Amino acid sequence: MPSYILKRLLSMIPVLFGLSVIVFLVMAMIPGDPAIAILGAYATPENVARINSDLGLDKPLVQQYFIWIGNVLQGDFGRSFALNRPVLDEVLERFRATLVLAGVALVLCSVIGLVAGVVSAVRQFGWVDKVITFVVLAGISVPSFWLGLILILLFAVKWRLLPASGMYAVYGGGDLKDLLLHLILPAFTLAVVAAGVIARLTRAAMLEVLRQDFIRTARAKGLPERSVIYRHAFRAALVSVIPVIGIQAGFVLGGAVYIETVFQWPGVGAMLVKAISTRDILLVQGGVLVVAGSYVFFNLIADVVQTMLDPRIRT
Amino acid sequence: MKRLFQRAAVAAAFALVGFTAAAQTPPNVLIVGQIAEPQSLDPHAVTATNDFRILVNLYDGLVRYKDGTLEVEPALAESWTISDDGKTYTFKLREGVTFHDGSAFDATAVKFNFDRMLKEDHPFHDTGPFPLSFNFASIDAVNVIDDNTVEFQLKEAFAPFLSNLAYPTGLIVSPAAVEEHGQEFGRHPSGTGPFKFAEWQSNQLVAAERNEDYWDGAPALEAVVFRPITDSNTRVAEMLAGGIDVMVEVPPDNLASFKSDANFSVTEQAGPHVWFSILNTKEGPFADKRVRQAANYAVNKETLVNDVLQGTATVAAGPIPPAFNWVESSVEPYPYDPEKAKALLAEAGVENPELTFYVTEGGSGMLNPVVMGAAIQADLQAVGFDVSIESYEWNTFLGRVNAGLEGQADMAEMAWMTNDPDTVPYLTLRTDAQPENGGFNSGYYSNPEVDKLLDQARTSTDQAERGRLYGDVQQIVHDDAPWLFVANWKQNAVTTAAVQGFKLQPSFLLHLKDVSK
Numbered sequence: 001m002p003s004y005i006l007k008r009l010l011s012m013i014p015v016l017f018g019l020s021v022i023v024f025l026v027m028a029m030i031p032g033d034p035a036i037a038i039l040g041a042y043a044t045p046e047n048v049a050r051i052n053s054d055l056g057l058d059k060p061l062v063q064q065y066f067i068w069i070g071n072v073l074q075g076d077f078g079r080s081f082a083l084n085r086p087v088l089d090e091v092l093e094r095f096r097a098t099l100v101l102a103g104v105a106l107v108l109c110s111v112i113g114l115v116a117g118v119v120s121a122v123r124q125f126g127w128v129d130k131v132i133t134f135v136v137l138a139g140i141s142v143p144s145f146w147l148g149l150i151l152i153l154l155f156a157v158k159w160r161l162l163p164a165s166g167m168y169a170v171y172g173g174g175d176l177k178d179l180l181l182h183l184i185l186p187a188f189t190l191a192v193v194a195a196g197v198i199a200r201l202t203r204a205a206m207l208e209v210l211r212q213d214f215i216r217t218a219r220a221k222g223l224p225e226r227s228v229i230y231r232h233a234f235r236a237a238l239v240s241v242i243p244v245i246g247i248q249a250g251f252v253l254g255g256a257v258y259i260e261t262v263f264q265w266p267g268v269g270a271m272l273v274k275a276i277s278t279r280d281i282l283l284v285q286g287g288v289l290v291v292a293g294s295y296v297f298f299n300l301i302a303d304v305v306q307t308m309l310d311p312r313i314r315t
Numbered sequence: 316m317k318r319l320f321q322r323a324a325v326a327a328a329f330a331l332v333g334f335t336a337a338a339q340t341p342p343n344v345l346i347v348g349q350i351a352e353p354q355s356l357d358p359h360a361v362t363a364t365n366d367f368r369i370l371v372n373l374y375d376g377l378v379r380y381k382d383g384t385l386e387v388e389p390a391l392a393e394s395w396t397i398s399d400d401g402k403t404y405t406f407k408l409r410e411g412v413t414f415h416d417g418s419a420f421d422a423t424a425v426k427f428n429f430d431r432m433l434k435e436d437h438p439f440h441d442t443g444p445f446p447l448s449f450n451f452a453s454i455d456a457v458n459v460i461d462d463n464t465v466e467f468q469l470k471e472a473f474a475p476f477l478s479n480l481a482y483p484t485g486l487i488v489s490p491a492a493v494e495e496h497g498q499e500f501g502r503h504p505s506g507t508g509p510f511k512f513a514e515w516q517s518n519q520l521v522a523a524e525r526n527e528d529y530w531d532g533a534p535a536l537e538a539v540v541f542r543p544i545t546d547s548n549t550r551v552a553e554m555l556a557g558g559i560d561v562m563v564e565v566p567p568d569n570l571a572s573f574k575s576d577a578n579f580s581v582t583e584q585a586g587p588h589v590w591f592s593i594l595n596t597k598e599g600p601f602a603d604k605r606v607r608q609a610a611n612y613a614v615n616k617e618t619l620v621n622d623v624l625q626g627t628a629t630v631a632a633g634p635i636p637p638a639f640n641w642v643e644s645s646v647e648p649y650p651y652d653p654e655k656a657k658a659l660l661a662e663a664g665v666e667n668p669e670l671t672f673y674v675t676e677g678g679s680g681m682l683n684p685v686v687m688g689a690a691i692q693a694d695l696q697a698v699g700f701d702v703s704i705e706s707y708e709w710n711t712f713l714g715r716v717n718a719g720l721e722g723q724a725d726m727a728e729m730a731w732m733t734n735d736p737d738t739v740p741y742l743t744l745r746t747d748a749q750p751e752n753g754g755f756n757s758g759y760y761s762n763p764e765v766d767k768l769l770d771q772a773r774t775s776t777d778q779a780e781r782g783r784l785y786g787d788v789q790q791i792v793h794d795d796a797p798w799l800f801v802a803n804w805k806q807n808a809v810t811t812a813a814v815q816g817f818k819l820q821p822s823f824l825l826h827l828k829d830v831s832k
Binding site for chain 2: 030031032033036037038039042043044045046047050051054055079082083084085090093094149152153156157160163164165166167168170171172261262263264266270271274277278279
């Protein structure tokens with residue numbers, strides 16, 4: 001197992017390297033440059049040239065890339081043009097916030113999704129199944145930013161139960177309780193769509209497993225139905241659901257972009273959107289590498305868990 | 316791990332049960348909902364109005380705009396004299412002022428500020444870039460006469476100089492803080508302003524506390540907190556939920572409901588902003604003045620400002636916004652007259668001229684550019700123009716438009732905000748400001764008389780004479796119609812009823828010293 005994990009970790013390197021080249025090229029190809037973004041209406045060719053030379057952007061593209069990658073290998077991700085601060089400071093600060101939000105949302109959507117999936121499979125075609133299927137479908141179909149806004153209007157504006165936006169209260173906050181209060185709405189909104197996908201998949205996997213011989217055997221042995229479903233069927237179904245949860249981790253990280261904007265969550269998604277529109281190439285690079293790295297990492301964890309659950313894959 | 320989980324579970328349960336109103340702002344602290352996180356709190360390094368709103372509360376300039384006007388009054392400088400040739404400005408500095416970090420404000424500090432921006436060999440020039448430093452490009456040298464006297468030598472007479480000093484790019488930063496923090500100064504700002512910087516949490520808030528020793532009297536508020544809330548719907552929701560006390564740039568759609576609610580108070584203020592479409596006077600149908608005038612008659616500006624912008628703007632008459640009330644001009648906007656437009660087109664001998672119209676999807680000061688573009692297109696089509704719209708994302712758009720419209724388009728949306736009537740015409744309407752000379756005259760307008768008037772107005776130090784000269788510019792440019800003149804934006808803000816003394820300034824700056832809650 002350790003050698004498998006090591007191999008997977010090593011395979012991340014070319015992925016991230018390739019990604020950095022692609023991001024660099026794409027950012028170089030889209031029209032407009034950081035100097036125009038900084039200067040706005042004042043972007044005369046003369047001013048643009050002055051700012052570009054201050055930023056080191058007058059050098060050839062290939063040279064710029066190698067300067068950047070050389071610095072990254074020494075742990076220096078450069079400075080953001082727009083924010084005028086080290087990229088690493090900004091990205092790590094933002095990424096912490098994204099991890100909190102995405103992590104809670106992932107746990108939430110896994111629990112909701114698995115429970116809903118199992119229950120609706122066990123009660124196939126019953127009214128519980130129909131209700132769950134309907135809710136799940138609605139959850140998948142609702143645009144998340146819209147759902148977020150509706151929740152803000154209900155819980156923050158109408159009933160005044162929860163804060164409308166942000167991560168901590170401006171005054172007197174900063175503790176765990178404060179964080180949780182601010183987390184409820186965005187984490188729930190983010191979890192809804194992913195939960196729907198997991199629920200549908202769990203239902204299908206459970207139905208498939210429940211039709212198999214070993215379940216019939218277990219029932220024939222006289223095992224209690226609870227034990228049949230949770231100890232045997234659920235465990236077997238989990239093998240095919242786990243990789244999807246891994247993929248949902250990526251969705252939750254990426255989908256956080258809208259949610260972060262609507263809830264003004266200080267995460268990496270909202271940062272990336274702004275960085276792209278201001279052509280802040282080094283910040284985009286830093287943000288993308290961190291998000292992609294964690295995506296690959298979550299998938300690795302999902303694979304490892306799957307291997308542990310399913311003896312057939314272990315070799 | 317288990318303990319952590321238990322604590323989390325307990326806290327969650329406690330949170331769900333034991334609480335009432337979530338968002339209540341604390342007394343005597345003003346929470347301002349901003350449209351974005353500031354780029355930096357170094358006033359010389361930023362360009363956005365959003366950032367200026369914070370900066371003018373942390374820093375002072377040598378001069379500032381008098382309350383409610385765009386006229387200049389003393390601030391860190393108590394008085395000044397201008398030499399007869401308009402090239403030497405001597406400022407007498409206020410004594411006994413210290414920066415928030417404790418260092419003294421004096422003539423050496425003033426010199427440091429301008430040298431850092433303008434001199435490439437200055438040891439702290441690398442703490443930039445300083446995108447708007449060209450506002451001070453006319454400075455030849457800054458000389459320290461004594462501790463409290465500083466002299467600016469200009470290369471040539473330049474009338475907007477004082478006004479540029481009052482603009483946020485002229486705010487004075489603490490040299491000691493720049494020396495200590497270097498490139499990180501923008502995150503550790505220190506000035507002389509009514510509020511002292513306290514903390515900056517990335518994308519969450521910038522907080523500043525009352526400066527008890529402020530030379531112009533300590534502010535009433537204990538602290539101000541600026542919260543970036545980029546999504547305008549969320550900003551409105553946060554205002555309704557009581558999480559913020561002030562919100563700027565209210566979407567036009569929400570303005571009416573705030574106005575009719577006694578819990579809120581709406582403030583509006585016209586500013587030096589102009590929204591227009593550049594017309595390509597070099598080639599195509601708009602090379603003919605009559606066709607340009609026809610376009611101005613064809614578009615129903617009243618509908619645009621009242622329906623599309625829902626009353627958040629007024630109709631523009633020419634290139635100089637009415638906020639510069641000392642400019643002597645009686646020019647009225649082109650009336651909406653489609654028949655006259657058709658007659659002018661017939662006179663020019665063009666029946667169905669084809670036009671390419673560049674529209675942007677958003678951008679600083681652009682209001683609602685997509686809908687505005689579509690409405691303008693519809694009005695132009697109604698009198699016989701055949702308009703096709705090409706729309707671009709803001710930075711791409713600027714890249715195309717600033718390069719000049721020749722060979723690309725016949726018209727393009729644009730908007731400017733400025734601090735002096737010189738800036739916009741000088742940068743966008745002079746013959747020498749055409750794109751190949753590094754200016755913004757993307758429509759290639761050229762009128763030697765306008766060129767002459769602008770040169771005169773920028774070197775004259777007599778305000779009344781300048782007012783007359785810009786009035787002439789307004790009249791001639793209105794008649795020549797190198798632009799489709801559309802709107803002058805009124806900025807707006809909403810406060811809770813508890814907020815007292817809140818004012819918007821024509822400069823678009825936000826002074827919070829005299830606000831209380």
